[in-house]
Amino acid sequence: MTEAPVIGVLALQGDVREHLTALAAAGAAAGPVRRPEELAEVDGLVIPGGESTTISKLAVLFGLMEPLRARVRDGMPVYGTCAGMIMLAGKILDPRSGQETVGGIDMIVRRNAFGRQNESFEAAVDVRGVEGGPVEGVFIRAPWVESVGAGAEVLAVHGGHIVAVRQGDTLATSFHPELTGDHRVHGLFVDMVRAYRAAESL
Numbered sequence: 001m002t003e004a005p006v007i008g009v010l011a012l013q014g015d016v017r018e019h020l021t022a023l024a025a026a027g028a029a030a031g032p033v034r035r036p037e038e039l040a041e042v043d044g045l046v047i048p049g050g051e052s053t054t055i056s057k058l059a060v061l062f063g064l065m066e067p068l069r070a071r072v073r074d075g076m077p078v079y080g081t082c083a084g085m086i087m088l089a090g091k092i093l094d095p096r097s098g099q100e101t102v103g104g105i106d107m108i109v110r111r112n113a114f115g116r117q118n119e120s121f122e123a124a125v126d127v128r129g130v131e132g133g134p135v136e137g138v139f140i141r142a143p144w145v146e147s148v149g150a151g152a153e154v155l156a157v158h159g160g161h162i163v164a165v166r167q168g169d170t171l172a173t174s175f176h177p178e179l180t181g182d183h184r185v186h187g188l189f190v191d192m193v194r195a196y197r198a199a200e201s202l
């Protein structure tokens with residue numbers, strides 16, 4: 001049996017534990033990443049939901065922003081949910097002052113686009129590449145994607161707005177599959193990391 005891929009969850013702020021659980025259920029060896037040395041050890045990374053301005057500031061403070069950008073540039077698979085999606089955007093339409101992103105997907109995102117906390121909702125979302133019917137999307141002060149560049153593939157749309165995008169091995173969803181107990185989106189990401197690791201070790 002091949003070894004499980006090692007997937008980190010960026011553990012600066014946000015729903016880290018839920019992602020660790022979902023990744024483990026999807027067949028990965030999952031652990032938190034807070035330091036550059038920990039980032040260097042993983043085959044793939046999840047950036048969780050939370051507050052993108054806080055995650056951005058802490059990433060700079062912890063000396064992780066440049067190492068994150070470097071690993072994404074090198075092709076390490078990354079999956080961002082909600083605030084994590086914002087972290088992977090080439091551009092934020094309405095950033096807070098000083099808010100930076102890692103980048104990785106040629107897209108423009110709008111923060112809190114689906115409304116405030118009390119307008120959070122769940123909806124069935126068809127995600128290209130995920131078999132077996134729609135996933136239950138949990139949207140919590142979720143961003144949507146205003147537009148994508150030529151290199152980015154739209155994987156899901158909800159209410160006329162783009163809510164899942166993939167560019168190469170960088171994946172992002174507006175919603176939170178880690179909160180539903182349905183691990184198919186994490187399964188898709190674990191497969192991406194497996195394929196990346198197999199290609200790297202050739």
Ligand SMILES: NC(=O)CC[C@H](N)C(=O)O
Binds near residue numbers: 050053082086111141
């Ligand atoms: N659930 C979430 O991750 C919310 C994201 C948050 N609105 C932000 O801008 O970062």
